[in-house]
Amino acid sequence: MSIRKALSIVLRVLAPDKPYHVQWMVTRKCNYRCRGCNVWREQDNKELSAEEIKRGLDILRKLGVVEVLISGGNPLLREDIDEIIKYASRYFFVTVYDNGSLAAEKIDALRRANFVAISIDSLNPDKNDHIRGVEGAWKRAIEAVERLHTEGINVSVTPTISQANLYEIIDFTKHFLDKGIPIWYSLYSYDSLEHSNSLFKIGKAEDAFLIRDRDAMVKVCDSLLEMRQKNDDILITTKVLKAVKQLYSSNERLWRCRALQNFFVINHRGEVAGCHLHEPVASIFELPDLWESEKFEALRRKYSACERCTYLCYIFYSIHGNVAGNMEIVKDKWRSLKFFLRRH
Numbered sequence: 001m002s003i004r005k006a007l008s009i010v011l012r013v014l015a016p017d018k019p020y021h022v023q024w025m026v027t028r029k030c031n032y033r034c035r036g037c038n039v040w041r042e043q044d045n046k047e048l049s050a051e052e053i054k055r056g057l058d059i060l061r062k063l064g065v066v067e068v069l070i071s072g073g074n075p076l077l078r079e080d081i082d083e084i085i086k087y088a089s090r091y092f093f094v095t096v097y098d099n100g101s102l103a104a105e106k107i108d109a110l111r112r113a114n115f116v117a118i119s120i121d122s123l124n125p126d127k128n129d130h131i132r133g134v135e136g137a138w139k140r141a142i143e144a145v146e147r148l149h150t151e152g153i154n155v156s157v158t159p160t161i162s163q164a165n166l167y168e169i170i171d172f173t174k175h176f177l178d179k180g181i182p183i184w185y186s187l188y189s190y191d192s193l194e195h196s197n198s199l200f201k202i203g204k205a206e207d208a209f210l211i212r213d214r215d216a217m218v219k220v221c222d223s224l225l226e227m228r229q230k231n232d233d234i235l236i237t238t239k240v241l242k243a244v245k246q247l248y249s250s251n252e253r254l255w256r257c258r259a260l261q262n263f264f265v266i267n268h269r270g271e272v273a274g275c276h277l278h279e280p281v282a283s284i285f286e287l288p289d290l291w292e293s294e295k296f297e298a299l300r301r302k303y304s305a306c307e308r309c310t311y312l313c314y315i316f317y318s319i320h321g322n323v324a325g326n327m328e329i330v331k332d333k334w335r336s337l338k339f340f341l342r343r344h
């Protein structure tokens with residue numbers, strides 16, 4: 001990362017009451033058929049052009065956004081993804097998601113990203129491919145991770161913790177840590193009928209994935225808390241791990257949701273919502289007029305009382321969703337941060 005971009009990001013991190021994190025699902029297209037996912041079941045070919053996305057990115061910059069997470073579908077399926085990543089990486093801390101199928105073909109584009117997250121759910125190839133719904137997914141993903149790592153690109157492995165892989169998460173974590181590959185996690189969650197007016201659907205209800213063994217989940221949190229004292233490549237922060245542990249041990253939420261305050265999501269059509277489970281409230285191009293409106297203030301109050309989901313990224317953004325929270329990430333991840341600065 002250039003010194004100029006790093007300084008610009010630091011200034012935005014220290015500015016209070018900004019939407020620091022944005023997830024932009026730039027396409028609905030996906031080449032995988034994951035069993036716990038609704039995205040590939042509900043396709044929509046209409047999506048913003050690269051030029052429109054660039055205009056949207058300019059708006060995000062003016063709003064004070066720090067991190068743009070580019071996902072989908074699989075964002076790497078877009079033919080213009082190189083142009084989008086290149087533009088976004090001028091201003092933002094950019095994370096790009098891939099299911100492991102295309103990253104190895106997009107090395108040059110991904111070099112500009114600050115972080116590439118590759119999803120792998122198990123060390124067992126057959127189990128992984130069953131969850132992903134595509135034969136050969138595991139092999140391709142492992143090869144992609146190794147290739148990116150060798151190329152000096154900051155790559156992490158991102159398993160979705162579910163009942164299907166709960167008992168192997170610690171071994172899974174050790175396996176990649178031993179190779180020097182950082183780990184970020186998702187938590188299996190699903191969108192129910194009560195989310196019928198949501199921006200779009202991601203998680204599909206699947207009995208086999210629902211975490212039923214809550215004690216085992218608490219133990220996973222304890223083990224990760226202990227392991228991350230020695231290894232910064234476990235990218236989830238201590239504070240978030242403690243909050244997840246509390247959720248599974250006593251059903252208590254240690255955070256209030258900060259959707260549409262410190263984070264929001266944008267879909268492939270450029271529609272904006274606090275999170276994907278709520279209805280769209282604006283187009284990206286209307287945001288400058290609406291961000292400080294009474295309408296958005298009312299929505300923020302509503303979302304801050306909401307306890308409807310356990311999507312880990314939203315928990316993370318909520319817990320680390322203000323200047324103090326940003327500083328906690330910096331403190332918690334100081335060695336990782338130096339790693340990012342060194343590599344780009």
Ligand code: SF4
Nearest residue numbers: 030032034037073099
């Ligand atoms: S989870 Fe990701 S890779 Fe799998 S089908 Fe859904 S969007 Fe595609």
Ligand code: SF4
Nearest residue numbers: 257275306308309314
């Ligand atoms: S808790 Fe927050 S992120 Fe989850 S559904 Fe409610 S508003 Fe959305």
